[in-house]
Amino acid sequence: MPRVRKQNETMSIARLAKHLGLSEGTVSRALNNYPDIAEKTVARVRKAADELGYRPSTTARRLARGVVETIGFVLPARDGHQIDPFLAEILDGLATELALSDWDLLVSAVPDGHDEVEVMDRLIRSAKVGGFVVARTKRHDPRIDFLRTSHIPFVAQGRTENCDDYAWLDIDNEKAFVDAVNYLVGLGHRKIAYLGGDPELNYAWQRRAGYLAATKANGCDILPGYMHDGITNELAAREAVLEILKLPDHPTAILCVTDAVAIGAIHALAHAGIDVGSEMSVIGFDGLPMGEAIHPGLTTMSQASYQIGREVGRIVVAQANKPNKANSPASEFSQILWEASLTVRGSANPPALKLAANAKGGIS
Numbered sequence: 001m002p003r004v005r006k007q008n009e010t011m012s013i014a015r016l017a018k019h020l021g022l023s024e025g026t027v028s029r030a031l032n033n034y035p036d037i038a039e040k041t042v043a044r045v046r047k048a049a050d051e052l053g054y055r056p057s058t059t060a061r062r063l064a065r066g067v068v069e070t071i072g073f074v075l076p077a078r079d080g081h082q083i084d085p086f087l088a089e090i091l092d093g094l095a096t097e098l099a100l101s102d103w104d105l106l107v108s109a110v111p112d113g114h115d116e117v118e119v120m121d122r123l124i125r126s127a128k129v130g131g132f133v134v135a136r137t138k139r140h141d142p143r144i145d146f147l148r149t150s151h152i153p154f155v156a157q158g159r160t161e162n163c164d165d166y167a168w169l170d171i172d173n174e175k176a177f178v179d180a181v182n183y184l185v186g187l188g189h190r191k192i193a194y195l196g197g198d199p200e201l202n203y204a205w206q207r208r209a210g211y212l213a214a215t216k217a218n219g220c221d222i223l224p225g226y227m228h229d230g231i232t233n234e235l236a237a238r239e240a241v242l243e244i245l246k247l248p249d250h251p252t253a254i255l256c257v258t259d260a261v262a263i264g265a266i267h268a269l270a271h272a273g274i275d276v277g278s279e280m281s282v283i284g285f286d287g288l289p290m291g292e293a294i295h296p297g298l299t300t301m302s303q304a305s306y307q308i309g310r311e312v313g314r315i316v317v318a319q320a321n322k323p324n325k326a327n328s329p330a331s332e333f334s335q336i337l338w339e340a341s342l343t344v345r346g347s348a349n350p351p352a353l354k355l356a357a358n359a360k361g362g363i364s
Contacts, residue, residue, distance in 0.1 A: 016054050020045065068130035070104040071316055072123050074116045074143075076136045085260060085288050086305055090135055090157060093309020101317045117146045124152055131320045133157060133312050137168075139202045153319040155312045155334070158203055167319060167333040169312050173203045176301045176340035177210025177255065178217075180283050183342060184253045185218045188350045189281065193226040193251040195240050195261050204229075207257055207285065223249055231257065237264030238271075245272055252280065252351035259284040259291045262298055266347065281348040285340065296346030303340045311336070 013031075017024045022045070030037045030045035048054075073091065076084075095105045106129055108119050120143065123129045130153070134143050137158035147154045148166065156168040184192055194211045197204030208229070215222055225247045228240040237256070241264075244250060256262035262284030266276050274280050277296040284291060287302025315334045 013054075016045070016049060016052060019052065020048055067320060068127055069102065069320075070106050070129050071098055071313070071320075072120065072129035072132045073105060073107045073135070074119045074123075074132070075107065075109050076116065084136075085290065086258065086286050087135055089288065089305030090309040090312075093306040093311075094133060094313045095309075097310040097313030098317065101313075103313075103317055116143050120146060120150075124150060131155075131316045133316055137202050138200050139205055140200075141202075153316055153322075155316040155319065157308060157312050160202060163335070165333070167315055167335065169308060169315065169334070169336045169338070171203070171303045171308075172337055172339050173206035174210040174213070176285065176303075177207045178214040179340075179342060180255055180285075180301050181211060181214030181218065181220075184255070184281065184283065184348065185214075185220065187253075187281070187348065189251075189253040190218075190220050191223070191226075191249070191251040191253070192220060193244055193254045194222075194228065195231045195237055195254060195256045195265060196227065196229045197232055197257040197261070199229055204257055211255060223247070223251075226251060231261050234260060234264030234267065237261045238268035241265050241268035242272070245269075245274075253348065254280065254282050256282065256284045259286040259288045259298060259300055262300070262347075263290065263294060266294060266296075266298070277346045277349050278352050281351070283348050287340075287343055291343075292345065299345045299348035300343050301340040302343045303338070308338075 013024050013027055017027045020027065022041075026037065026041065027045055030042045031049065071094070073094065075087070091105070091107065098105050106123070108123065110116055110119055120132060132147060132152065132154040133156075134141075134147070134154060135157040137144065137156050137160055139161045141160045144156060144160050144166065154166065156163075156166060157170070159168050159170045181192060192211075192215060194208070196208045196211075199205050199208065212222075225244060228243070231237050231240055237260075241254070244254070254262075254265055256265055262282050265282055269276050269280055269282070276282055282298070284298050284300040285303075286305065287300050288305070291298035291300050315336075319334075
């Protein structure tokens with residue numbers, strides 16, 4: 001029978017080695033799965049470790065492996081320091097996945113007067129992180145360019161235009177907005193406005209491309225004033241909607257680049273006395289929980305934000321645990337494209353006859 005330890009007795013490698021009659025080095029190498037230790041010895045050491053309640057020191061293990069088991073996440077700089085609900089979901093999933101692997105998550109903000117690359121460089125130089133997750137990628141992203149040459153593992157949530165030589169997980173944003181336009185057209189809408197994001201962000205550019213492709217394919221006219229780029233928050237969405245409502249030939253539906261923008265549009269429409277879902281349809285993108293809480297519920301192209309965080313966490317830990325190979329071919333990187341799915345709620349319906357009759361005169 002295994003010896004029962006006293007409650008305050010710490011089981012160390014030295015004690016475990018003495019119990020097994022092995023050297024401390026052999027026990028340590030067996031616990032860390034070194035290939036020069038026989039499988040029978042590894043099994044014996046691990047069995048004894050379990051029976052005696054040995055728990056490895058995280059610090060000692062990290063020093064022995066030479067791996068900093070912490071992933072860095074630098075919050076993208078945003079005007080006004082608004083909280084991004086999508087990033088909050090990503091971080092939740094990422095932190096959960098890293099914890100399951102006994103890794104840590106270090107979230108850093110960008111100080112005024114600095115940029116993300118400076119923060120990343122500081123974290124690498126101070127040996128505080130063993131890898132990075134990058135989110136909200138730009139079409140041409142200085143963070144990706146920097147990390148390409150930093151020789152540190154990283155995974156992007158999203159892509160850049162040139163994305164062949166690094167790991168990423170992205171949503172097929174262009175297809176998602178083709179699907180959204182097709183859904184609205186299927187409901188009977190022909191006049192569809194668009195509230196888009198920052199065109200420098202790759203996801204916003206791809207969603208814009210999907211909107212343009214699908215409206216053209218369906219023969220829908222994009223009238224002057226229907227397209228608004230650079231809408232990054234609820235306030236900007238409200239201002240854009242007010243401009244749309246001034247148009248002499250207003251749309252019957254508004255497609256929004258994110259759920260946050262869509263919620264801002266719904267609030268603006270409601271404030272103007274427009275019945276969302278009957279007089280004007282609205283569709284967002286993200287599938288965030290807050291979209292279900294508003295009235296009417298937001299129809300949205302849903303992406304599994306929490307699961308995305310979990311998956312990029314799994315990828316970056318697996319990448320960090322691989323032997324470092326210079327000039328690795330792109331085929332060795334995980335490059336995953338998921339699809340968004342339509343979640344139908346009350347904010348999108350067939351266009352109202354009342355709206356069609358009033359189309360030439362606008363809404364008062």
